[in-house]
């Protein structure tokens with residue numbers, strides 16, 4: 513089969529298509545014929561910084577998510593031809609991932625889906641929409657009538673959170689670095705847009721959120737905790753600000769009284785939460801957002817764009 517394989521850290525222009533055997537199934541693992549795969553910032557980090565570390569099982573096929581059909585169900589509850597999505601759990605890091613025509617994946621990271629979406633739109637969903645949906649539903653216990661502030665709203669997770677937040681009945685405030693992003697954020701569904709100067713708690717906006725999806729991370733986290741009404745919820749999901757931890761975290765002094773701080777990690781998807789996500793996508797006729805589509809032969813162009821962060825939304829690899 514055709515696949516992208518990396519043996520260590522490399523430049524985007526060193527990526528190329530290789531011919532490797534289609535993997536053989538084993539108990540607990542299923543073979544997925546991949547139709548399309550979303551690209552993620554983490555694969556750029558893998559290629560530029562992580563691939564030389566012992567915890568990456570090189571040579572490896574990158575790719576942490578995909579959509580496709582079961583080609584061999586092995587001993588699983590799946591049937592051949594089932595339409596599935598798959599993500600995380602070590603995919604593209606501990607075992608071969610989705611930059612390939614087929615992937616052998618642990619049954620627990622593969623989920624059946626019933627949807628009207630075509631392969632490309634479906635490929636925008638697994639990691640991005642699961643992260644946004646999990647953050648909103650498990651991290652923020654989102655309910656109709658909430659006022660949700662999405663910080664880092666121009667990111668792909670941010671855009672998905674705007675769509676899903678609206679679908680779940682919230683009023684959505686989108687915070688972005690530049691006013692020039694506002695028109696696009698409103699076209700996705702944002703009710704209000706604000707420029708994020710890192711001090712949103714100091715603004716005198718008449719609408720205060722009771723829920724914040726924090727995608728910038730520890731750089732603005734304290735400001736988010738000071739921004740919400742009481743009771744209020746802040747879910748720490750993203751790290752766009754490139755600050756990864758809160759130094760000398762003292763929960764008593766850091767988290768204001770009456771505010772709930774939660775986190776969300778996309779490493780633990782389940783069929784139950786995927787079913788709820790697709791129920792919302794289907795009922796509200798959400799069109800998952802993606803910006804660019806490339807083939808395996810165009811991997812250099814795709815990864816160059818991914819590394820530069822210039823797509824302004826999800827990049828998809830069309831494989832079959």
Ligand SMILES: NC(=O)c1ccc[n+]([C@@H]2O[C@H](COP(=O)([O-])OP(=O)(O)OC[C@H]3O[C@@H](n4cnc5c(N)ncnc54)[C@H](OP(=O)(O)O)[C@@H]3O)[C@@H](O)[C@H]2O)c1
Pocket residue numbers: 552553639643664665666667668669670688689690693727728748749750751752753754776777778779821824825
């Ligand atoms: N917790 C989890 O399990 C999980 C899962 C998936 C993703 N994530 C994290 O969630 C975040 C979003 O991921 P993504 O894949 O959606 O990112 P992405 O699409 O690559 O987002 C990039 C965009 O974010 C905006 N941005 C970058 N730095 C910013 C900053 N300091 N302040 C405001 N906006 C900034 C930029 O848009 P503009 O140039 O238009 O401002 C940039 O184009 C990332 O930190 C990612 O690591 C976490």
